[in-house]
Amino acid sequence: MGGPEVTDGRDGCAYLINLGELILIDTGAGWSVDKIISNINKLGFDPKIISKILLTHCHIDHIGGVPEIKKKFAPEIYIHKLDAPPLENGDQILTAATWYQTAFPPTPIDVKFNSPEEILSIGSQKIVCLHTPGHTPGSISIYLDKDGKRILFGQDLHGPLLEEFGSNIEDYGRSTKRLLDLNADILCEGHFGICKTKKDVRNYILSYRRQYGVG
Ligand SMILES: [Zn+2]
Ligand SMILES: [Zn+2]
Numbered sequence: 001m002g003g004p005e006v007t008d009g010r011d012g013c014a015y016l017i018n019l020g021e022l023i024l025i026d027t028g029a030g031w032s033v034d035k036i037i038s039n040i041n042k043l044g045f046d047p048k049i050i051s052k053i054l055l056t057h058c059h060i061d062h063i064g065g066v067p068e069i070k071k072k073f074a075p076e077i078y079i080h081k082l083d084a085p086p087l088e089n090g091d092q093i094l095t096a097a098t099w100y101q102t103a104f105p106p107t108p109i110d111v112k113f114n115s116p117e118e119i120l121s122i123g124s125q126k127i128v129c130l131h132t133p134g135h136t137p138g139s140i141s142i143y144l145d146k147d148g149k150r151i152l153f154g155q156d157l158h159g160p161l162l163e164e165f166g167s168n169i170e171d172y173g174r175s176t177k178r179l180l181d182l183n184a185d186i187l188c189e190g191h192f193g194i195c196k197t198k199k200d201v202r203n204y205i206l207s208y209r210r211q212y213g214v215g
Pocket of ligand 1 (some may be wrong): 012059061062155156190191
């Protein structure tokens with residue numbers, strides 16, 4: 001629905017899951033909410049039925065659209081509890097808003113993930129949210145099995161790993177190992193698009209593990 005080549009160069013990718021109700025994974029940086037909504041409409045979906053926004057972590061290129069989308073459609077906002085305070089407090093450094101020369105207002109969270117693995121059941125479909133710290137302490141990765149394929153949403157798998165983000169290299173090593181073990185067929189990444197074969201997914205994750213010296 002959104003992303004650097006789709007809506008705005010500053011956006012992380014935003015993905016939509018249609019399960020009768022709509023679930024949005026991340027929201028772009030905030031400048032392109034109207035474009036994201038128009039993309040949802042163009043696909044024939046009604047944005048009024050966006051029931052949930054799953055936020056993969058607390059950075060502005062992923063969360064910037066939350067206040068406006070919340071105001072328009074009142075979806076429930078989900079994020080891991082360790083990445084919730086930067087949104088709740090409107091922390092301009094930890095949300096990286098300052099980096100993007102913008103501001104993020106204090107924003108309430110509806111549901112905070114609090115365990116290594118949480119499962120959302122929407123009808124018969126399960127959506128698994130894994131706590132995969134590394135890039136930030138509360139980063140999550142999301143996957144679901146559909147039509148015989150495992151689809152993984154791993155947003156800032158490429159990093160960067162920076163002290164000011166609270167990044168942790170050991171966590172990153174453990175988290176990316178866990179994602180490799182999922183053996184996903186498709187990886188929807190946060191900035192670099194989509195890997196469409198098991199081999200590409202594996203190589204993509206391995207290349208960053210090598211780059212950070214954990215692979
Ligand atoms: Zn990002
Ligand atoms: Zn990030």
